[in-house]
Amino acid sequence: MDTKTIIDVEKLNLWYGDHHALKDISMKIPANRITALIGPSGCGKSTFLRTINRMNDLVEGVKITGSIRYKGEDIYAPNVDVNNVRKNIGMVFQKANLFPMSIFDNIAYGPRTHGITNKAKLNEIVERSLKDAAIWDEVKDRLKDNALGFSGGQQQRLCIARTLAVQPDIVLMDESTSALDPISTGKIEDLCTRLKEKYTVIMVTHNMQQAVRISDYCAFFLLGDLVEFGTGEQIFSNPQNPKTEAYVTGRFG
Amino acid sequence: MKQISSKQQMVEKGMYAFFLFCGILTIGFVLCISVYLIIAGIPAIQKIGLFDFLFGTEWSSTATTTDPKFGILPFILTSIYGTAGAIVIGVPVGLMTALFLAKIAPPKIAHVVRAAVQLLAGIPSVVYGLVGMIVLVPWIQDFFNLSSGATLLAAIVVLSIMVLPEIINVADTSLCAVPKEYEEASIALGATKIETYFRVSLLAAKSGIAAAIVLGVGRAIGEAMAIIMVSGNVANMPGLLDSVRFMTTAIVSEMSYAAVGSLQRDALFSIGLVLFLFIMMINILFDRLIAGRKS
Numbered sequence: 001m002d003t004k005t006i007i008d009v010e011k012l013n014l015w016y017g018d019h020h021a022l023k024d025i026s027m028k029i030p031a032n033r034i035t036a037l038i039g040p041s042g043c044g045k046s047t048f049l050r051t052i053n054r055m056n057d058l059v060e061g062v063k064i065t066g067s068i069r070y071k072g073e074d075i076y077a078p079n080v081d082v083n084n085v086r087k088n089i090g091m092v093f094q095k096a097n098l099f100p101m102s103i104f105d106n107i108a109y110g111p112r113t114h115g116i117t118n119k120a121k122l123n124e125i126v127e128r129s130l131k132d133a134a135i136w137d138e139v140k141d142r143l144k145d146n147a148l149g150f151s152g153g154q155q156q157r158l159c160i161a162r163t164l165a166v167q168p169d170i171v172l173m174d175e176s177t178s179a180l181d182p183i184s185t186g187k188i189e190d191l192c193t194r195l196k197e198k199y200t201v202i203m204v205t206h207n208m209q210q211a212v213r214i215s216d217y218c219a220f221f222l223l224g225d226l227v228e229f230g231t232g233e234q235i236f237s238n239p240q241n242p243k244t245e246a247y248v249t250g251r252f253g
Numbered sequence: 254m255k256q257i258s259s260k261q262q263m264v265e266k267g268m269y270a271f272f273l274f275c276g277i278l279t280i281g282f283v284l285c286i287s288v289y290l291i292i293a294g295i296p297a298i299q300k301i302g303l304f305d306f307l308f309g310t311e312w313s314s315t316a317t318t319t320d321p322k323f324g325i326l327p328f329i330l331t332s333i334y335g336t337a338g339a340i341v342i343g344v345p346v347g348l349m350t351a352l353f354l355a356k357i358a359p360p361k362i363a364h365v366v367r368a369a370v371q372l373l374a375g376i377p378s379v380v381y382g383l384v385g386m387i388v389l390v391p392w393i394q395d396f397f398n399l400s401s402g403a404t405l406l407a408a409i410v411v412l413s414i415m416v417l418p419e420i421i422n423v424a425d426t427s428l429c430a431v432p433k434e435y436e437e438a439s440i441a442l443g444a445t446k447i448e449t450y451f452r453v454s455l456l457a458a459k460s461g462i463a464a465a466i467v468l469g470v471g472r473a474i475g476e477a478m479a480i481i482m483v484s485g486n487v488a489n490m491p492g493l494l495d496s497v498r499f500m501t502t503a504i505v506s507e508m509s510y511a512a513v514g515s516l517q518r519d520a521l522f523s524i525g526l527v528l529f530l531f532i533m534m535i536n537i538l539f540d541r542l543i544a545g546r547k548s
Contacts, residue, residue, distance in 0.1 A: 053441060055437065055440070055441060058437070058440065083443045083444065083445055084443065086440065086441055086442065086443040087442070087443035090441065090442070091441040093434060093437065093438065093441075095434060097432070097434035097435055097437065097438040098438075099435055099438065099439075099453055099456070099457070100435075100456065100457055101456065109439070109442060109444075109452070110442035110443065110444075113439075113442060113443060113444045113448060113452075114443060159438070162438075162442065163441075163442070166442055166443060
């Protein structure tokens with residue numbers, strides 16, 4: 001690995017009740033890169049993504065062992081401020097989930113949550129976030145409009161802007177383009193490529209071409225195991241594990 | 254192709270006619286009541302004068318030494334104050350209960366509380382009145398050192414408990430229907446759960462909550478039996494610690510002895526008409542809110 005590690009996962013195990021969903025996962029995710037998590041449905045990649053910002057805490061009956069270190073600090077240590085973890089490690093979901101309020105209020109939701117009330121400061125954050133998400137020009141005259149009146153692709157980019165507004169280090173994306181048309185998907189992929197200058201992107205994707213196109217690193221999950229983790233080139237051109245090869249060449253999945 | 258038999262066709266048509274009849278019957282009842290109330294309510298208003306009737310502050314329907322007075326402003330105001338008071342107390346309590354049920358309570362506890370709420374909804378209003386009379390009225394009497402504890406305050410407390418089940422049920426349902434995605438988005442931005450419920454869930458459920466409040470208003474303004482037992486039933490201009498009479502209780506308390514054909518009896522029908530108009534307005538508001546939720 002040629003860059004600094006931002007997320008260091010060690011012997012992570014996760015159970016939903018009796019179901020052992022993640023088995024002994026260890027990996028070091030590099031900063032300022034796009035890491036793609038791939039694998040067939042139910043392999044645990046989304047579950048894994050959700051352990052990185054502790055969204056799985058919301059699931060009843062979940063049990064987690066092992067550690068995930070974010071910049072050296074275990075986010076599962078006792079007394080960790082979970083809300084602060086989620087502030088630093090943001091998440092964009094599969095389906096756009098903007099709140100039923102104006103664009104401005106959507107983007108300002110996170111900053112307000114973390115105590116920013118100054119109007120000028122909020123204006124500045126909203127503008128910067130929308131610019132970072134490459135949607136400022138499309139919505140700058142409609143900031144007071146209800147966010148649910150925009151197209152699916154625009155809504156998803158607004159979701160990204162909302163996530164960026166709390167200034168996270170890491171952006172987790174859970175199949176965030178799977179419900180979008182190819183043009184919208186392309187825009188978000190371009191966006192991801194630019195985001196990695198400032199942020200680390202970790203994305204779950206079902207779309208193999210997408211992983212090939214934009215990922216720097218790639219992790220292949222199968223039945224709760226991390227089968228292989230390496231650069232995108234290694235995974236797609238020169239997989240070490242026959243199961244990885246079978247999956248990326250489309251023989252199952 | 255097998256043809257549909259004429260007998261089957263007859264049955265189909267027969268059933269259709271039956272359902273149509275049932276539907277028309279329901280509308281017919283509503284129409285009958287409306288028309289009857291208008292016909293029965295207008296004459297007294299004509300005789301008394303609309304302004305004197307609605308804004309007159311004195312009601313002395315059976316006065317013999319002086320002219321009887323038929324001003325129902327005390328009743329209207331009492332109904333409005335009583336309903337508003339019940340909403341002011343009932344809505345926050347009901348909403349918090351609904352939030353607790355829909356979002357916070359463990360399933361087992363939620364189950365028990367929901368059962369209790371259903372039970373509360375099923376208690377006859379006369380029982381609310383009885384408990385209010387025996388427990389609440391003496392308590393208010395002692396606490397405020399009054400000659401009688403049967404006051405607007407007692408009525409408000411009883412009403413606010415009576416509106417709880419409806420507010421809780423409707424708000425609970427609409428909070429449960431808030432897409433989980435909204436709440437996840439908020440939590441993923443670093444908001445706490447409680448913050449999420451207040452800033453996102455309540456907002457997303459707002460039309461349902463508004464509907465819940467309107468239902469509560471309807472229930473409170475139409476209630477008669479429970480409050481006649483705790484409010485003293487005196488035609489005063491309302492004060493929180495005065496004995497008062499509502500529109501509903503005015504009708505209930507005088508209808509039994511009002512002579513047929515008398516102005517008193519006609520005026521009671523006119524009160525019914527005013528009450529009916531109030532409830533119509535609330536229903537229209539309710540329909541608007543439901544329509545708003547769908548769009």
